[in-house]
Amino acid sequence: MITFDKTISLEEYNHLRSLVDWYQVSERQFITSIPKSIFITVGRDSETGKAVSMARAVGDGGYHLLVVDVIVHPDYQRQGIGKQMISQLMDFVHTSYIEEGETTMVSLLSAKDKEPFYEKFGFFRRPNDERGAGMSQFYTQTVKGEIQ
Ligand SMILES: CC(C)(COP(=O)(O)OP(=O)(O)OC[C@H]1O[C@@H](n2cnc3c(N)ncnc32)[C@H](O)[C@@H]1OP(=O)(O)O)[C@@H](O)C(=O)NCCC(=O)NCCS
Numbered sequence: 343m344i345t346f347d348k349t350i351s352l353e354e355y356n357h358l359r360s361l362v363d364w365y366q367v368s369e370r371q372f373i374t375s376i377p378k379s380i381f382i383t384v385g386r387d388s389e390t391g392k393a394v395s396m397a398r399a400v401g402d403g404g405y406h407l408l409v410v411d412v413i414v415h416p417d418y419q420r421q422g423i424g425k426q427m428i429s430q431l432m433d434f435v436h437t438s439y440i441e442e443g444e445t446t447m448v449s450l451l452s453a454k455d456k457e458p459f460y461e462k463f464g465f466f467r468r469p470n471d472e473r474g475a476g477m478s479q480f481y482t483q484t485v486k487g488e489i490q
């Protein structure tokens with residue numbers, strides 16, 4: 343059985359990230375970023391206590407909400423865990439993030455070929471006829487202050 347809580351250690355976080363080949367974060371980044379999550383859910387195997395999934399969201403508390411770090415351990419995928427986490431997140435949006443009559447923009451950067459998973463929750467792909475593509479860059483600081 344999977345139980346959900348809101349706590350994760352640096353080791354657990356980086357382990358989940360390594361499973362999907364994402365950059366590792368430093369202790370400083372972890373301490374700074376995780377407590378600023380507007381929403382976080384961590385799935386644990388109740389038999390082992392091991393963190394097997396997570397999802398979180400960051401935002402400005404008003405209009406924008408960005409869904410990040412959606413990870414399900416490969417051994418636990420396709421068992422409905424991702425669906426439970428995004429459902430929890432969308433419940434949070436509906437009940438706690440905005441007030442009656444307001445609109446919020448919930449965004450995410452889908453991993454390749456995971457778009458159908460998110461479309462089930464109402465997300466649409468970009469670019470489309472009306473909107474351009476989402477854009478990103480990865481920047482690694484080698485020497486502080488030095489522009490690469
Ligand atoms: C994408 C991911 C979070 C899905 O989690 P999951 O627990 O395996 O998904 P679920 O079992 O909850 O699936 C929910 C629904 O989405 C569907 N689904 C899941 N992955 C899918 C995929 N890659 N393509 C199409 N549909 C998918 C399931 O069939 C299920 O459909 P149903 O509700 O009609 O039965 C998980 O595969 C994952 O962590 N992948 C690696 C990391 C990653 O890519 N994260 C996303 C970054 S944005």
